Amino acid sequence: MNALLLFLIVCALLILRQPLLVILLAAIAYAQIIWGGGHLTWIIEDMFVSLDKELILAIPMFMLCGGVMTKGSTARRLTDVARALTGHLPGGLGIAAIISSAIFAAISGSSIVTMLAIGSVVYPAMREAGYNKRFALGAVMSGGTLGIIIPPSIPLILYGLVTESSIVDLFRAGVGPGILLVLLMTVYSVAANRHMPTTPFSLETLRHSLRRGIWALLMPVILLGGIYSGLFSPTEAAAVALMYSVVIELAVHREIGFADLKNVVLEAAKLGGALFPLIAVALSLNLILIENRVPDMMLGLVDGWITSPITFIIIVNLLLLGVGAMMTTAEAILILAPILAPIAAVYGFNKIVFGIIMIVNLEIGLLTPPVGLNLIVAMSAFKEKFGLLVRAALPFIALMVLALALISWLPEISLYFVN
Template identity: 55%
Template sequence: MTYAFILFGLSIALLALRVNLFVLLLIVGSFIHLVWGDAELLYIVEDMWIALDKEVLLSIPLFLICGSVMGRGAIAARLIEIMTALTSPLPGGLAVATVMTCAVFAAISGSSAVTLIAVGSIAYPALLAQGYDKSFSLGALTTAGTLGVIIPPSIPMILYGIATETSIIDLFTAGILPGLFLMTLLAGYSFFVNRHMPRERFSLTRLLSALRSGIWSMLMPVILLGGIYSGYFSPTESAAVALAYAVIIEVFVHRELRLPDLRDVAIETTTMVGTIFPVLAIALSVNLLLTAHQAPAHLADWISGFITSKITFLLAINVLLLIVGCVMDMISAILILAPLLLALGRVYGIDPVHLGIIMTVNLEIGLLTPPVGINLIVAMTAFREKFGLICRSVLPFIAIMVLGLLVITFVPALSLILL
């Protein structure tokens, strides 16, 4: 027990010093295993192995590699051309096309950062060249990039499904309408703000030309999501199919990538996976131990003594997650909080799938809030603009996202009607 107190004190000191999250989780995980795991640190290794011994985890690096391949290729550019040809008769058509492209690209890559970089590198210069306000352009791209989190396939949804043993297929299905709803809100706002912009005459020739050059890009989400929902692919198999399709299209059809380029893509993705899986192993091992000792159930009983209303609980969860999103990255938040919130949600009769969508949208907004808003940092690097300008640019879009969050929270049918 003396070692347990030493580890507890060390974990508090490391938290105060803001050390690497993996190191902190390792110390805290060791402490928990010493206190509740019969004082055997060997158990943390065993639990880490059990936690990672899941086939569905293979889908995460596969989707990340797929997103990197598409980010370096021509799929994003061809999607933008198709969407622009469709929306050209609208005032602010390019802005609306940008939001729609982010949604379609998100349905392929599963990553908000990849969506932002791939679409933003092309759309941002085009928006500025056509006279769109810089602040609006930054805000629209930075926010629309987060659609990669809620529109399936979604890496955070995969992690939520693993952490809570919820069907990943059900989570993907439940994310379709909320994702389209948020896309519609962002596109509607883009149209309203830019209603003074000149419109173009619709050109069927331009649209047909865009479809001809981009048909392989448009087929990808159809094949990917069609395979998942028809039952032909599991989430892991769909990730493998998406990767194979992306490589074939970019290397042999679009010819925007060379086979030697795949080496750089693999190294880049390995670095990303190397930051995710150690945290994943520790967090899931701790969750296994806490669940075995019914810690989530005890916490649920304790909190239910303070909050008696389902509406109050939903509001409290949203406030908590919005705050957590400001100070914790999405992956860590899901792995640490999802099992606890699931136990609480059951007390108030909240469907686990609906809770997963609520959590995902909350943490999606967290991608736009400092100090650890990943999309803000990615946008600052990709667009070479000041961090303060990017933070100001997303404020109206955050308000729209919060409005969408409230609708998704209190209209569960939006998430569950397709199940």
């Protein structure tokens, strides 16, 4: 009963649109009063213990890395390579937008950074080439969502933290679904733009773009190769990515200076200042829930009327699709992952597979009103009306729902690279 009341308190505060920090603090205070003997001072101690993890250092470093590359020319050089490779295909610019977003996502780990960096280059080019505005906006926005599923991904790191899952396994598990999403979007780009004019393939153009973009292309190879080979941990990978991006942009590309670097650090500090109190409180709440077996209590509530894994995953997918439309990715992970992941394990979904299912649901939420973050940022970045952006996203949402169904039905898609 106490576990159900905790869930209802969180739902009520969400309906009242309270800040996430208020919701988490209310939840942790309730948990300490009910299960922790009323020792509210233990909250501070739990927060300190929760943040005393090396892995958390990866988050600000990936933020800084994404900021440096967005400020510099990495995104433009990656896009030039993709355009040289796909310009001769129907819908080639759309394919270039998706592929360059996937590559950039494998460096930045962020959806918004990926959309802004690639979209600022590709969207004007697509409009100039005569592409339909709705398709161009949809391709850029949906390509940006790849930033939270293709490793290294900050949401995957957050999920791993609050569920105590292997970050390396989560990164590996994100590769298969990432490839699936890229393939579906690429096929749609060809089908939707099959009558668009193409440009002849030029080996000289490709050679020139590769020469200018080789350092940017090497980064995901070094980063992911180092993680998967065991050469360095995810935190060390974040440090390598940050150092590599700074050296390349300052010393090789030479399109930003130290003044730009200072602004990037300040912006990352602002984001971190908003995010890390949430992480501390969420991890503290997670400690209390696990110690007092609250997920087991929640399982007891649903065990009687959810009898099969298929029923469970359908209900959870519908729940997460609704949550993704109302909350940001970080909020949903910090609140729901510690509760849902243990229950999912009882129904046969291990924490790695369920993590990918959850992230793909929240990825769709980035394009779903009323709180679809990519929609809101795109409205400001591309100066378009919200309704047009929603209509532009609909075909890509359908593709992502198809991918979600396949990933939920076939866990091998996620586990192939893990195994």
